[in-house]
Amino acid sequence: MSNAxxxxxxDALCRLVEVxxxxxxxxALADFGWPDALAGxxxxxxxxxxxxMGRTGAWCSALHDVMSAPELTGGSDTIxxxxxPNRRDVDHHRTDHLHGLVVxxxxxxxxxxxxxxxxxPSVVVVPADALTSRPIGGLDQRLELVHVSAARSAAxxxxxxxxxxxxxxxxxxxxxxxxxxxxxxxxxxxxxxxxEHALARQQFGSVIGSFQxxxxxxxxxxxxxxxxxxxxxxxxxxxxxxxxxxxxxxLAGRAxxxxxxxxxxxxxxxxxxxxxxxHHFFLRSVVVDRILGSAAELPEAIGRHLIRGGRVPRxxxx
Amino acid sequence: xxxxxAERSGPTVAQFRxxxxxxxxxxxxxxxxxxxxxxxxxxxxxxxxxxxxxLFDAGWMRWGWPPDxxxxxxxxxLRAVLGEELTSRALVHTTSWSMHEVxxxxxxxxxxxxxxxALFPRLLRGDEFWCQGFSEPExxxxxxxxxxxxxxxxxxxxxxGEKLWxxxxxxxxxxxxxxxxxxxxxxxxxxxxxxxxxxxxxVSARPLRTMAEVDEFSATSFVDVAVPAERLLGxxxxxxALAQRVLACERGAxxxxxxxxxxxxxxxxVAQSTGRDAAAIGEAxxxxxAFRSRSWSTQxxxxxxxxIGPEASVDKILVAQAEQAVFDAARELxxxxxxxxxxxxADRWRREWAYSRAATIYGGTxxxxxxxxxxxxxxxxxxxx
Numbered sequence: 001m002s003n004a005x006x007x008x009x010x011d012a013l014c015r016l017v018e019v020x021x022x023x024x025x026x027x028a029l030a031d032f033g034w035p036d037a038l039a040g041x042x043x044x045x046x047x048x049x050x051x052x053m054g055r056t057g058a059w060c061s062a063l064h065d066v067m068s069a070p071e072l073t074g075g076s077d078t079i080x081x082x083x084x085p086n087r088r089d090v091d092h093h094r095t096d097h098l099h100g101l102v103v104x105x106x107x108x109x110x111x112x113x114x115x116x117x118x119x120x121p122s123v124v125v126v127p128a129d130a131l132t133s134r135p136i137g138g139l140d141q142r143l144e145l146v147h148v149s150a151a152r153s154a155a156x157x158x159x160x161x162x163x164x165x166x167x168x169x170x171x172x173x174x175x176x177x178x179x180x181x182x183x184x185x186x187x188x189x190x191x192x193x194x195x196e197h198a199l200a201r202q203q204f205g206s207v208i209g210s211f212q213x214x215x216x217x218x219x220x221x222x223x224x225x226x227x228x229x230x231x232x233x234x235x236x237x238x239x240x241x242x243x244x245x246x247x248x249x250x251l252a253g254r255a256x257x258x259x260x261x262x263x264x265x266x267x268x269x270x271x272x273x274x275x276x277x278x279h280h281f282f283l284r285s286v287v288v289d290r291i292l293g294s295a296a297e298l299p300e301a302i303g304r305h306l307i308r309g310g311r312v313p314r315x316x317x318x
Numbered sequence: 319x320x321x322x323x324a325e326r327s328g329p330t331v332a333q334f335r336x337x338x339x340x341x342x343x344x345x346x347x348x349x350x351x352x353x354x355x356x357x358x359x360x361x362x363x364x365x366x367x368x369x370x371x372x373l374f375d376a377g378w379m380r381w382g383w384p385p386d387x388x389x390x391x392x393x394x395x396l397r398a399v400l401g402e403e404l405t406s407r408a409l410v411h412t413t414s415w416s417m418h419e420v421x422x423x424x425x426x427x428x429x430x431x432x433x434x435x436a437l438f439p440r441l442l443r444g445d446e447f448w449c450q451g452f453s454e455p456e457x458x459x460x461x462x463x464x465x466x467x468x469x470x471x472x473x474x475x476x477x478x479g480e481k482l483w484x485x486x487x488x489x490x491x492x493x494x495x496x497x498x499x500x501x502x503x504x505x506x507x508x509x510x511x512x513x514x515x516x517x518x519x520x521v522s523a524r525p526l527r528t529m530a531e532v533d534e535f536s537a538t539s540f541v542d543v544a545v546p547a548e549r550l551l552g553x554x555x556x557x558x559a560l561a562q563r564v565l566a567c568e569r570g571a572x573x574x575x576x577x578x579x580x581x582x583x584x585x586x587x588v589a590q591s592t593g594r595d596a597a598a599i600g601e602a603x604x605x606x607x608a609f610r611s612r613s614w615s616t617q618x619x620x621x622x623x624x625x626i627g628p629e630a631s632v633d634k635i636l637v638a639q640a641e642q643a644v645f646d647a648a649r650e651l652x653x654x655x656x657x658x659x660x661x662x663x664a665d666r667w668r669r670e671w672a673y674s675r676a677a678t679i680y681g682g683t684x685x686x687x688x689x690x691x692x693x694x695x696x697x698x699x700x701x702x703x
Binding site: 195198199206207209210211212214215216218219220222223226227228230231233234247250251298299300301302303304305306307310311312314315316318 | 331395398399402574578581584585588589591593595596597598599600601603604607608609610611612614615617618629632635636685687688689691692693695696697698699700701
């Protein structure tokens with residue numbers, strides 16, 4: 001493990017998000033040369049962009065760029081669909097159809113899906129004109145989530161078995177690392193908002209930040225965010241990238257859950273209003289926690305991974 | 319004062335680890351603790367002396383410490399690697415292995431060079447153990463309120479007072495004692511530190527049995543104990559700064575090796591898992607990984623700068639979470655074996671589980687750490703309520 005962040009690239013991407021965080025982030029990223037930056041230094045590019053988007057509440061379709069592993073797409077200009085987390089709400093039972101999620105404004109494009117059949121996993125691709133898409137509102141409409149589906153008959157097989165499993169793992173690992181950083185950025189912003197409030201709001205003749213109940217809630221949030229940040233940084237050079245990416249995503253989801261709960265309580269009434277920006281970051285983190293494995297689901301997957309391997313990898317070495 | 323950062327020649331971490339692991343493998347039979355009942359502190363410390371002597375003679379124990387203290391120089395990270403490779407094989411117990419790491423760096427910084435030159439090699443070789451006389455019956459979290467006093471005499475100092483929770487106090491050769499040299503109301507400013515020989519007349523240490531059924535710490539009493547002038551560590555009034563240094567050092571190699579010790583226990587659980595306890599294992603590993611990832615940066619900061627700031631309170635909170643998560647998982651996986659099982663293995667799990675309950679208490683409670691984080695890291699005002 002090392003701290004291999006390119007400071008100049010990092011700062012440039014952060015500035016870009018601050019200036020163009022609204023509507024034109026996708027265009028600004030294209031002008032910046034985002035694909036080359038990502039291909040050249042995935043760690044710095046992903047970390048900077050996704051933390052900055054988390055802190056500012058910005059969003060775009062960059063998650064699909066990050067997940068567009070050449071092993072999976074063959075380097076084509078297609079996007080990789082995210083698995084649909086909720087199997088009850090969507091018509092997932094229709095096994096003659098493929099289902100997935102797309103974020104930002106990534107469509108129209110050809111879409112890769114990963115499916116699991118009795119004889120193993122497969123990666124297939126569906127051309128843009130064979131897709132049906134439906135916007136999803138949900139808790140955070142700014143994510144511009146779209147549910148995509150297609151008849152299986154419209155899909156062309158790309159990879160099967162171990163090749164599909166390995167390619168999908170590369171894509172998911174990259175997605176989990178990016179979303180971990182996004183959750184950390186959103187958590188940092190929630191904490192900043194709560195600290196500002198705790199320093200300004202007076203009750204009982206003192207700022208509420210002097211009360212131990214408030215101080216300890218914010219300290220707990222800080223500890224969770226720092227732990228998640230360390231694990232996210234460690235996920236870039238680990239001997240077992242899939243395990244490290246699960247850990248990063250899980251710990252970031254947990255940090256966002258802890259931070260959201262404590263900061264909401266500290267912000268109290270004002271944080272519950274639509275006027276105050278807190279809810280943007282809180283609702284964003286709740287939705288992003290659900291994508292590619294939540295903090296509630298991942299520990300069991302991590303445990304199964306360890307039991308399968310029969311050992312406890314160090315992952316982080318001095 | 320000597321500077322622990324002075325000497326930086328020596329092997330790289332990777333080379334040191336590779337050579338050390340090869341050496342351990344060839345000496346495994348001699349390094350493994352002989353069978354003894356769980357919680358037999360005398361057997362444990364006897365074995366540790368033997369291991370330390372072997373490691374000192376082979377040089378491993380000396381890397382990362384300055385030459386004028388009996389060391390061979392090199393990065394302090396080498397000490398963390400040594401602790402990691404020993405505790406991850408359970409060749410020593412992580413708690414007792416931390417004695418030289420807790421007090422060593424602070425004594426190196428504040429001790430007179432003749433005292434350090436004479437005594438430090440003995441500490442490294444395991445000829446003697448040192449203990450930490452900080453906490454008192456009335457001064458736990460509020461350490462600055464301590465009441466033990468040191469009065470000047472013609473030849474040095476006279477120390478009088480009661481200390482509590484002194485780890486290994488009844489097995490130690492020397493004790494770093496914090497005592498008040500200023501006025502009763504002087505708080506942190508009026509505290510000085512002394513290196514006191516435990517066989518000085520007036521010193522007594524009564525073992526305190528823990529709920530883990532281990533005589534690990536003691537109540538230590540100092541009645542008109544004569545301490546020579548050269549055993550004052552630093553200047554009069556430097557005690558608080560030394561205490562801060564000691565606490566910072568605990569966040570160094572000791573935490574790293576504790577993580578390795580926890581990983582060893584988790585690996586034992588993974589090996590015997592039936593698979594239905596995956597969530598408990600995953601949870602423990604995740605918390606341990608969070609601690610380890612965080613501690614990685616702290617180890618490097620400490621090795622580079624020799625000091626760490628209030629941010630290291632985060633590490634203390636995380637290692638306590640990791641320790642409790644691992645032994646919570648053990649309790650779940652052993653499925654009654656921890657509470658009801660017979661035999662030595664069950665005794666050992668009980669001991670470690672019970673000890674882990676104190677992880678949020680010793681070395682500065684989690685609440686004190688949260689106060690440090692909220693005041694000194696987050697910038698919130700110190701409050702009264």
